[in-house]
Amino acid sequence: MAGKPKLYYFDGRGKMESIRWLLAAAGVEFEEKFLETREQYEKLLQSGSLLFQQVPLVEIDGMKMVQTRAILNYIAAKYNLYGKDLKERALIDMYVGGTEDLMGFILMFPFLSAEDKEKQRALIVQKATSRYFPVYEKVLKDHGQDFLVGNSFSWADVHLLEAILMVEEKKSDVLSSFPQLQAFKRRISSIPTIKKFLEPGSQRKPVPDDKYVETVRRVLRMYYDIKANYAMVMYLAIMTKLCLESQFYSKGRIFSVIGYGWKLPRGRRSSGDKLGREGASVRQRLSSEGIQELSNMSGKPRLVYINGRGRMEPIRWLLAAAGVEFEEKFVETKEQLEKLVKDGDLLFHQLPMVEIDGMKMVQTRAILSYIAGKYNLYGKDLKERALIDMYVEGITDLMQMVMMLPFSPAEAKAKNLASIEEKATKRYFPVFEKVLKQHGQDFLVGNRFSWADVQLLEVILAVEEKIPAVLSGFPQLQAFKTKMSNVPTIKKFLQPGSARKPPPDDNYVATVMSIFNLN
Incomplete structure (x- = not known):
């Protein structure tokens, strides 16, 4: 028996709430195991269930899935909430990415001081009404359908409704100037599965309170109170401009989704397996x-x-x-x-x-998802794509640390570099060393070259530029680096004069x- 998906997280919203929303929208029942103590979290770590030492974790279809975006991708594709073809999936991915950026401003709100909360509340409303909601208002008006993409309900609709309701908790009349979004909210809220999820007594979580904040701090022993400096603040501002909204600054603190470590039963026929085959046409x-x-x-x-x-x-x-x-x-x-x-x-x-x-x-x-799908670098089926997504998201977490380094002040670079080395050698590279050894193939997923292989080689070389001997304890990754660097298209890209950019x-x-x- 496949059983119900089982969700491991805190008894609160956080990064798991979007997963609850999507499962509920698909009409999928699920179970939850709440993390309430440090010992429960450490037990998951010791069991090897947390691939990159992070929650959320979802057990589904025989897999222990981590990385929120990978989990959401899998659920959306499995339950036909990911568009009818590659082009529709591209639109859904873009809209979901934008909505995620907005929700990123809300995610850490409970952890702020009372003074900072008021400033952050104003920022959330400002971003929603000046950057994000106008986009969706125009999309709905121009598209002329009940839904954001095509003429069917999708993950993008679910995610947008979730974001709308979260912003309305900060400012109840935030949609007053957006008639299309007002109508959208009413329509999507009336879909039977969504309507059920919005009723009292469902598995939807309430607004995070002090108890939730204390539980998260206690379980993760969070290192959230990091002293900020000017260059780091500037970098985080840059991330907001350049679509790197995984972190933000507030009154002398850096709040980081990465730092916090937050980072199925039988159903309808999946649309996900066919996406790779559609790329050629x-x-x-x-x-x-x-x-x-x-x-x-x-x-x-x-x-x-x-x-x-x-x-x-x-x-x-x-x-x-x-x-x-x-x-x-x-x-x-x-x-x-x-x-x-x-x-x-x-x-x-x-x-x-x-x-x-x-x-x-x-x-x-x-x-990246569109390119991988179009050029058959995204696995042969839904489960391979799930693995690729998990590996890519983990690699992205490490790569973000590398991208931050040039914006560090001189006095902080040594410390930040040491942090990159520690994360690479203790958290990320051991995972891929084990995967390659156990898998017994030249590639991370299946027996063919994929997006995950490309991105892993990229991050290896980027870390080696700063720490040349970083792979000394990882023989499988050394061999992987050699093999991937000799793939003809990669070998060409690594030669002088290519479009590859210098450090x-x-x-x-x-x-x-x-x-x-x-x-």
Whole structure:
């Protein structure tokens, strides 16, 4: 018997709440095991259930899944809440990514002081009404359907309703200027499964209170009170601009989703397994649907970003690994960025942006997922994709630490570098060393090259630039690095003169600070 999914987390919202929402929307019953003591958490660690030492954890279809986004992807695909094809999935991913950014501002709200809460409340409302809700208001009006994507209920609708209700808890009339969203809220709230979840007595969690905050602190022994400095504050501001909203600053503290470590039964036929097979024909489908072609007549993807690594570098890596040539347009001035926003090219006013197959895609994760699906780098079925998602999300956590380093002040760089080394050698690389040894194949998932392999090689090389001997205790990863570096498309990308960007230097940092007016 497959049994009900079992959710392991605190008795509160946090990163698990979106998973509860999506399961409930799909009409899937689930069980919960609440973490109330440090000993319960350590038992999960010792059992090996927490791949990257993080919750939430969901047991589903014989898998112990971690990484919130990976879990949500799997549930959405399994229960046909992920669009009918690759293009619809791309739209869902972009909308979900934007909604996640907004919810990121809310996630840490309970952990703030009373004074900081009022400031954060105002920020949440400001971001919702000036950046995010206007996008969805326009999408609903232009699309002319009851739902955000296509003409069927999807994960994007569930996630948006969840965000709307959370913002309304901060300001009850926040939708007063958004008639389309008001109607959307009524429609989605009336869907039977959603209506049931919104009723008293459901597994929906209440607004986090002091008891919830104390439980999380006690169980995780959180190291949340980290002294901030100017450069770190500037970096976090940059992350908000460049779609890196996993952290934010408030009154001398850095609050980090990574730092906190937060980071199925039989049902309907999954749409997820067919997505990889659709990649080869995506251009024909897009053309048949009458979507306007891009202005660059070469048909190559066009990448718009700063002339440096940042959040665009994994996209360059993945396109190169797939053997896809691409063009780049570098943003060098604040005026260029403002023009992109004014012209409506940046859906949520953020970079990176990639023009591909008639779409102007934003949200790094959405772009990478589309490329991986289109070029058959996303596994052969839903379970392989789930593994790829988990591995990619873990690698992304480590990569974010590496991306932060150039923005650290000189006196903090040694400490931050030591933290990267500690996390790489104690948390992340041991996982992949074990996976490669137990799997017994050249690749992380199945017996073929995937997005996960590309991203792991990228982070290995990025960490080695700072800590050359970091793989000395990992023979499987040493062999993996050698094999992956010799894949023809990767080997070409690693040669001088390719589109791969060099390590960020002071000029790159200064350019970013200038473009985003952070000097």
